[in-house]
Amino acid sequence: MRVEAYRAPSATEEYLNYSTPPVYQVVGNPNLKPESSRGWEVGMKYGNSERGAKISFYDNHYHNFIDMMGISGCTGYMLCYGSTNLAHVRIYGVKASGNWAFDDHWHMWGSLAYADGRDQDMKFHLSSVAPFRGIIGFGYKTQRWGADLSGTFATGRDNAKYLTSTGTLTNQWKTQGYVIFDLNGWYSPSFYKPLRIQAGMYNIFDKAYYNAASLPYGQSSSSLSQQYYTQPGRSFKVTARIEF
Numbered sequence: 415m416r417v418e419a420y421r422a423p424s425a426t427e428e429y430l431n432y433s434t435p436p437v438y439q440v441v442g443n444p445n446l447k448p449e450s451s452r453g454w455e456v457g458m459k460y461g462n463s464e465r466g467a468k469i470s471f472y473d474n475h476y477h478n479f480i481d482m483m484g485i486s487g488c489t490g491y492m493l494c495y496g497s498t499n500l501a502h503v504r505i506y507g508v509k510a511s512g513n514w515a516f517d518d519h520w521h522m523w524g525s526l527a528y529a530d531g532r533d534q535d536m537k538f539h540l541s542s543v544a545p546f547r548g549i550i551g552f553g554y555k556t557q558r559w560g561a562d563l564s565g566t567f568a569t570g571r572d573n574a575k576y577l578t579s580t581g582t583l584t585n586q587w588k589t590q591g592y593v594i595f596d597l598n599g600w601y602s603p604s605f606y607k608p609l610r611i612q613a614g615m616y617n618i619f620d621k622a623y624y625n626a627a628s629l630p631y632g633q634s635s636s637s638l639s640q641q642y643y644t645q646p647g648r649s650f651k652v653t654a655r656i657e658f
Contacts, residue, residue, distance in 0.1 A: 438630075441485050441496040441579075447478040449499075467512035479503035484578040484631060493630055498577055502534035505543060520577055522552035538575040541586040544627035545571040561599040568592055568626070576631045586631050587640045592623035613652045620648040 457470030478499040488494030507529030529536040531543030551564030574586040599615040623642050629643055 419422065436491055438493040438495070439485070439488070439491045441494065443496050445499075445500060446480060446497060447499050449476060449478050449480045451476045451479075463513070464515045465513065467510070469508065469510040469570075471506075471508050473506040474504070475517050476503040476505070477501065481540065482576060482631060484576060484584060486578050486580045495631065496579070498579075500533050500535075500577070503531065503540065504534055505529060505531040505540075520552070521555070523549070524548065524550040533641040536583065538579075538583055539556070539573045540577045541574040541629075541631050542627065543574075545569045545589075545626075557602075558604060559599070559601045561597070563595065563597050565593060565595050567594075568623075571626045574626070584631075587629050589626045592621060594621050594623060595619065608657045610655045610657070611652070612655065614650065616649045616651070617645070617647055622647065 451472030451474050453472060455470055455472040457468060458487035459468040460466055478501065480497055481496055481500050481503075483498040485496055507527065509525075509527050511523070511525035513521065513523040526546070526548035527544075528546045529543050531540035532538065533540065545567070545568060547568040549564055549566050551562055553560060553562035555561075568591055570589055570591040571586075572588040575583045576586055578584055594616075595618045596614060596616045597618060598612065599609055600612045602610045622641075624640075624643060625645055629640075
């Protein structure tokens, strides 16, 4: 096993640190090595943009994989983190999507993504690889207006870890599975065809949930709550677009 962890640079070495006290500090690592990989991907595709589906499988092996790490001895900041090399990492998974137009008005679509990322030496699941996630939706459209209802679902995660600058492993925050729904609509007035007005209500049922891949990891000098990183609750957005 070989893990390139952080070490304090000597007086003659130069590196960059970024900080916004007291929120976070990003510590540079002058010992990072270039990342390299080898892998394969195979897939199948059927149909077209109206009625079709595609699926692909992949398996990648990384050498000196660049990943985030927590900086031990963090003082005065909510989070301290940097980057490190993991000697041997494998990430494999599957991606699939499909769409179907029943007629000129009704249609549905869906997609899913599953990935498994592990350090091959210390045998831990990477915090930077998201758990299973999928989307399914259906909609109705005419020449002037349309509406779509979609549901996004993801499984929970309780086995991810990350490396610290002392070479030890720390458990990443656990997340529960979730299902959220979004409603979107659009309208293009007949008196000015280039104009398209869009409106949406997101997370309709105001579900409190986490995006596992966006949770930070690092060493904290305070009792930072995981709830600080919940995704937005019920929200609304209205936009207008003009095509020239």
